[in-house]
Amino acid sequence: MAPRRNADAPAETGDREAAGLAARRVAQGxxxxxxxxxRGQALEDALAQGARTAGLDAxxxxxxxxxxxxxxxxxxxxxxxxxxRMAQGLPRNEPRLLSxxxxxxxxxxxxxxxxxxxxxxxxxxxxxxxxxxxLAGLVNAVLRRVVxxxxxxxxxxxxxxxxxxxxxxxSRWRAAYGEERAAAIAAAHLRGAAIDLTIRATPENxxxxxxxxxxxxxxxxxxLRLTDVRAPVAELSGYGEGAWWxxxxxxxxxxxxxxxxxxxxxxxxxxxxxxxxxxxxAAGARVTxxxxxxxxxxxxxxxxxxxxxxxxxxxxxxxxxxxxxxxDAVLLDAPCSATGxxxxxxxxxxxxxxxxxxKLTALQARLLDRAASLVRPGGRLVYCTCSxxxxxxxxxxxxFLARHAAYERxxxxxxEVGGLPDLIGAEGDLRTLPAHLGGADPAGLxxxxxxxxxxLRRRD
Numbered sequence: 001m002a003p004r005r006n007a008d009a010p011a012e013t014g015d016r017e018a019a020g021l022a023a024r025r026v027a028q029g030x031x032x033x034x035x036x037x038x039r040g041q042a043l044e045d046a047l048a049q050g051a052r053t054a055g056l057d058a059x060x061x062x063x064x065x066x067x068x069x070x071x072x073x074x075x076x077x078x079x080x081x082x083x084x085r086m087a088q089g090l091p092r093n094e095p096r097l098l099s100x101x102x103x104x105x106x107x108x109x110x111x112x113x114x115x116x117x118x119x120x121x122x123x124x125x126x127x128x129x130x131x132x133x134x135l136a137g138l139v140n141a142v143l144r145r146v147v148x149x150x151x152x153x154x155x156x157x158x159x160x161x162x163x164x165x166x167x168x169x170x171s172r173w174r175a176a177y178g179e180e181r182a183a184a185i186a187a188a189h190l191r192g193a194a195i196d197l198t199i200r201a202t203p204e205n206x207x208x209x210x211x212x213x214x215x216x217x218x219x220x221x222x223x224l225r226l227t228d229v230r231a232p233v234a235e236l237s238g239y240g241e242g243a244w245w246x247x248x249x250x251x252x253x254x255x256x257x258x259x260x261x262x263x264x265x266x267x268x269x270x271x272x273x274x275x276x277x278x279x280x281x282a283a284g285a286r287v288t289x290x291x292x293x294x295x296x297x298x299x300x301x302x303x304x305x306x307x308x309x310x311x312x313x314x315x316x317x318x319x320x321x322x323x324x325x326x327x328d329a330v331l332l333d334a335p336c337s338a339t340g341x342x343x344x345x346x347x348x349x350x351x352x353x354x355x356x357x358x359k360l361t362a363l364q365a366r367l368l369d370r371a372a373s374l375v376r377p378g379g380r381l382v383y384c385t386c387s388x389x390x391x392x393x394x395x396x397x398x399x400f401l402a403r404h405a406a407y408e409r410x411x412x413x414x415x416e417v418g419g420l421p422d423l424i425g426a427e428g429d430l431r432t433l434p435a436h437l438g439g440a441d442p443a444g445l446x447x448x449x450x451x452x453x454x455x456l457r458r459r460d
Contacts, residue, residue, distance in 0.1 A: 220418025340450025
């Protein structure tokens with residue numbers, strides 16, 4: 001949480017709804033829904049739906065997104081600060097009150113909005129909600145106290161693993177990575193995520209060329225990182241001509257490990273939104289991209305069209321694919337808990353539970369078994385997840401190899417990941433952590449999504 005100075009704003013007059021109230025209503029409603037009955041829905045999808053329903057323009061939709069994201073990014077700190085400033089503590093199992101207080105406090109502590117607007121509009125939201133009307137005075141008093149005690153609250157915002165991470169995740173990361181690395185992961189989540197790009201490499205379209213044009217940093221792993229984005233991504237140089245696409249640096253590694261070659265037949269399973277499909281197609285492979293979500297596949301098609309790339313796109317479950325021994329290589333980016341993406345999707349930490357893992361790991365095993373049957377003898381299989389949980393990575397592959405004697409692991413070499421041996425686990429698999437690449441750019445936008453990938457080969 002970073003302190004900032006407030007500017008004066010004109011008072012609202014008449015019956016016109018106060019500026020920014022609709023955006024705050026959407027943010028507060030989405031946070032409440034996701035903390036309550038809406039657990040499991042993605043914040044991005046919920047915000048887009050809420051903005052459409054409320055008829056928000058682009059600026060207000062952006063404000064709603066900023067408020068909701070800041071709230072989830074520091075929800076543990078916010079709950080702690082709010083509870084300490086309420087005589088009876090913060091009520092449990094009341095997501096609408098929690099969301100109203102937390103979104104208000106997030107604006108005061110972390111966003112460049114006037115304090116009076118954050119407080120006044122939160123009180124107006126309380127008065128407009130039948131379930132919260134009687135608590136409008138409490139909302140006003142608590143948030144005013146947050147304003148007065150801002151410096152003390154900010155000074156107390158340390159120990160992110162202990163105070164800003166759900167207990168079930170903190171204990172898991174301590175067990176998997178040790179106290180020091182777990183703490184570094186939690187600290188990286190507070191910094192958020194930069195925008196990384198994958199370049200469609202040609203002699204005229206190199207990393208260095210686009211780094212200069214965009215003022216970006218070349219990362220050791222082969223991605224570009226934008227350091228000062230002042231315009232929408234779609235307005236940046238090279239977007240319209242399909243010179244690059246947005247893809248986290250970690251997410252770009254698994255397709256490179258597959259080492260696609262021209263005219264190879266490759267299946268990309270669970271392919272949407274399509275960054276890996278684009279990588280494979282750009283290498284000249286004949287790609288079959290499969291995903292269950294028709295809307296997400298439509299986005300994939302749009303991305304391929306912008307990039308001038310082609311792939312066979314199928315809507316359906318990868319488990320139901322009819323082929324056997326048909327592909328030179330298969331890339332399986334399996335559905336997972338997504339705990340490796342908390343830097344950019346902070347809601348994941350608060351809307352997932354340990355109970356989700358059992359269902360996901362069972363699905364991953366089924367998908368891995370089916371993917372294995374699609375690979376020809378001598379072919380390659382890369383399995384990956386954007387998860388920090390060993391059950392969805394190392395343990396999943398160990399169980400797979402025990403079931404499939406025809407497969408062997410092909411260890412990742414440091415030269416394949418920018419000469420960074422820290423990105424390679426004990427068994428030779430890729431294991432990136434959010435705190436990796438911490439010093440990779442001069443703008444202080446270090447970090448990378450948490451990813452696991454294992455490269456496997458079917459024996460001849």
